[in-house]
Amino acid sequence: MGDRAQARAACRVAPDDQQARLGGGHQQMVADPAVADPIGLITEAGSELGPETIRTVVTAVAGGRARSRNLAKFLATRPAVLTDGRSPAPRAVGDLLIALRKAGASAISPPVCADCGKGLRSLQRQGQDWY
Structure with a gap:
């Protein structure tokens, strides 16, 4: 040979x-349930949206599987971001919070300004913080 x-x-x-x-x-x-079901994490946070609506929002924000997995991993490690909206967090999380609020999820917090604590309707970042 x-x-x-x-x-x-x-x-x-x-x-x-x-x-x-x-x-x-x-x-x-x-x-891992977070990777397999990020929709469940959002529903557990008190979102009144249905699973299909949440799935549509997550798909629109996360796009591909890799970004969706990263989003789900972050939500699994810090699920409180769904209710407090505080950074540091990836931009995709801030975009998800805004999109869920636009879809009618009033129990989900908008992203919160790192300086003044005001809820944001659009997102600017400096490093890992939202302004």
Whole structure:
């Protein structure tokens, strides 16, 4: 067997070996409720919007799966942002708060100015803070 053939054979991994190398970390990430169901986190915060409306708003704000996962991870680590609106938080969270309020979720806080504490209808950022 030549060098190239040996290298290809070494790179082939049996499905059981590949699963063992993942070590369950991949399965835990998918099973994480925050990543699997960011809509549930918003509903638990007291939003009176229906799940389909929330899903539509989250999809419009988050766009792709990666941004949606990051948004869900942040909401899982700091769900209070939905009710207090305080930064520091990613811009997507501020955009989500504004969009949920526009959709009629009065229990969800608007983003709050880092200086004066006033609720914001649009968002400007400096670093991680909203103004």
